[in-house]
Amino acid sequence: MEQFHWHVMPNMSERAQPRVKTVKFGDGYEQRHQDGINSDLRTYEVTLKVPRDESHYIDDFLAKHKGIKAFLWREPNRHRLITVKCSVWSSTxxxxxxxxxxxxEEVIA
Structure with missing residues (x-):
């Protein structure tokens, strides 16, 4: 599996939205439990600023993975190597x- 080795800018955002199954009963009572063993995968909004003549390397890397193939990325806040996919990106x-x-988007496999 390939690794995304470019450094992202420090002002990235991280979003967590654990998957939860809920069963509602009468009188406001509800029962909740996690949905699956990997229910807390995260999404990261990252920004990279690179010289104009080098930007095509990043675009080529992301395009090669087509939004479906996963790659490794070192998450800068916790410095852990995670598996992610990238379905959407834009360039200015x-x-x-x-x-x-x-x-x-963090994925499993």
Whole structure:
């Protein structure tokens, strides 16, 4: 499995939304439990700022994985290597730099 080795900017956002199954009973009572063993996968909104002539390497890497193939990425806050996929990214091209915004979704396999 390939690894995404470019460094993201420190102002990334991390979103957690654990999957929960809920059964509602009468009088407001409800029972909750986690939905599966990997119910707390995260999503990261990352930004990279790279020289304009190097941005195509990142775009090529993400395009090669087509939003379905997973790759390894070192999550900068906890410094752990996780498996993610990227289904959506965009580029803003300026004179000498390109800013790439991407959404990395943690996956299992």
């Amino acid at each position: 091209i300026e004179n000498t730099v390109t800013t790439i915004s991407a959404s990395f």
